[in-house]
Amino acid sequence: MRRGRVKRQAKGSALACSQGIVLGHVQKLSSYGVLVPERHLDIGQGQHEIARFSLAIQQASAVLQHEYEHIREYPDVAMVLKTHLMLIADQDFQQAVISRIRDELINAEWALQKQIRKLCRTFEAFDDVYLREKGRDIEQVGSRIMRCISGSESGEEVLIESGTILLTDDISPSEVIRLWRMGLAGLLSRQGGSNSHAIIVARGIGLPMLAGVNDVFDLAEEGDAFVLDAEASSWTLCPSASTYSLYAKKCEALAIEQLGLGEFAGRESKSADGYHLPLMVNLEFNDEVDRARSLGAEGIGLFRTEFLLMQSEKPLSESEQFNCYSGVVRGMQGKPVTFRLLDMGGDKISPSMDGVGDLRCGDNPAMGKRGVRLLLDRLDLLSVQLRALVRAAAHGPVYILIPMVTQCEEVTLIRNLVRRCSDELGLESPKVGTMIEVPAAVMIADELAKVSDFFSIGTNDLIQYTLAADRSDEEVSATYTADHPAILKMIQLTVAAAKQAGIPVSICGELAANPLWTETFLRLDMDSLSMSASQLLLVRRQLSLVSHQSV
Structure with missing residues (x-):
């Protein structure tokens, strides 16, 4: 446990977004956009x-002065930068940070953050609007100086201390x-709801991860010891x-349970009565493939290609x-891989977007230009990805x-583009399927099945759009729950349409990772389930306990 002032223990509950227990310490993500280390x-x-x-002060001042010289002809902007130059040069401010470093024995980033927060709280208390703006x-x-200290201006990453729990x-x-x-x-x-993309x-x-931890913001300070219990939705x-001792024992018990699940890594995905259901x-990343293979995954049912773009500062070329x-x-050594075409929008924004044009998400991102709508509007992006x-x-x-398919015409257009790319390259066309994640797609699933090679049901968005719950x-x-009877009916309608057309149908949403649904999907004759790698062995164990045929 970290050194710090003694405080009384506090507990609370929150929304568990993933599994696991962490014994560590709290650190807050700064408004500067960098993770501030506290040592x-x-x-x-x-x-x-x-x-x-002191070096960061010099660097920040030099950059500001350079910017000021280039915009002096624009008085309003120049005045703002002049104010910033005066603040950076303020000796009382600099001395206050230096005193924190010396007296509290803390690193420069932490000292700067503390002093900036103190000053900001002082100005926020004023009734005068002008002073609050200061x-x-x-x-x-503070943000400019912090970036100079942390090295983020040069693209360097701050190393995160072991046991860090970010708030x-x-x-x-x-x-x-x-x-x-x-x-x-x-x-x-x-x-963040339980199925936001970040979660x-x-x-x-x-x-x-826990979400909805409002109380922690008021109580916690950087460096405070903390227990994150995502198993019991508590902190x-x-x-x-x-x-602390009790949770240390819980961590040991979890480790033993994981060892027990390990025996399922080499097993076939079969039900108790021997029915094979591929898992x-x-x-999202290439470096997860080795883990998937070691778990015995029978393929990648969903590779979210948009995350490649989100990790890049510029548009990715075909190569x-x-x-x-x-x-x-x-x-994956011969096992199938399903690549979802770029599904940008909502909370999935790429730093490279400015480089590829204006991809605004609209006032209601979940209902806006995303998925196939965006792709058909940006054929330059789509054609590069299809050729690759x-x-x-x-x-x-x-x-x-x-x-995000809602019309048969969208599927037909994409299929034609895939065929054209294949002809140009002299290669065979991959199979093209439809993601069923919108109620409209479910209602025309029989028609979509005629123009699709397979269906993959995305339960995350299907639940959201069916129940009108973000x-x-x-x-x-x-309200966002798979227990609503409409969700099972939506899945049943989709499966029936796929079976009637003789095309495969799978589940690729988070519902596939829920062991409570494993038997339901088995009885529905799903062709495969695709889930988070962390849940695969748990679902495989559950599958081994249930039967395909009812007794």
Whole structure:
């Protein structure tokens, strides 16, 4: 447990978004867009941190001065930058940060963050609008200095200390990915329904996460000891010694349970009466393929290609996409891979969007221009991706999945484009399927089946649109539920249409990962289930306990 001031233990409940227990410490994602490391210093280390802060002041001032010289002819903008220059040069401000480093024995980033927050709270308390606006200037100056200290201006990443549990208002899927790769242990979010894209990503990579943790924001400070219990949808701030010991034992029990599930990694996905139901995984990254294969996944039922774009600062070329897709296909060693075409929009925004044009999400992103609607409007993006996928199909079985379909014409247009790309490349066309995730698609499933090679039911959005409950909004998380009888009826209608047309049908939404639904899907004669890799062994074990034929 980290060093810090003694505080009384506090407990609360929240929405569990993934599984796991983390014993660690709290860190807040700063408004500067960088993760601020908090370190207590040893005696004698303060001078080095003071030097780092002083250098950052010089760098930030130089950049600001350069910008100021270039916009002096625009008085309004120049006045803002002049104000920022004055704030950075303020000796009282600089000395306050230096004093924190020296007296509290903390690193430069943490000292700067504390001082900026103190100043901002002071200005927020004023009734005068002008003075409150000065608080924003201080925050912007702090952001500029922080980026210079952290090195984020040069693209360097801050190493995350072991056991760090991040506390944030909200977070994007791409940010979840970036922080996980940096070593984040757990995540606490004020916002987010149980099936927002960020939460789905956290669940898929096995990152323990709770959402709706409003109380923690008021109680926690950086460095406070914390227990994130996603198994019981609860949290404990500043746990007592006995509480900490209890959770340490729970972690040991979970580890033993995972060892027990490990025996299912090499087993076939069969029911108790020997019926084979292939279990596949949903992936976002190439580096997850080895894990999928080690778990015994029988393919990739959903590869979310949009996450490649979200990780890039510029549009990906055909060659770059081909290298990624073909790497995934080869990595699965002959097992099928279903690539979903780019499904940008909503909470899935790419930093490279500015480079590929104006892809605004509208006032209601979930209902806006996304999925196939966006793709058909941006044929330049679509054709590049299709050519890359057709080329990747030469290395193994590839299936192309079209998102957000509501009309047969959309499927026909995509199929024609795939055929054209295949003809141009002199290669065989991959099979093209429809993602059933909109009630309109369910109601015309018999017609869609005639123009589709397969169906994949995306239960996350299907539940959202059927029940008119935003899956990213914790306020309606109780309404967003697969237990509503309409959801099963939607799935049954889709399966019936697929069976009538003689095409495969699978589930690729989070519902596939719910063991309580395994028997239902088995009895519906699903052709496969695709889920987060972290849930595959659990579902395989459940499958072994139920029968395909009712007794």
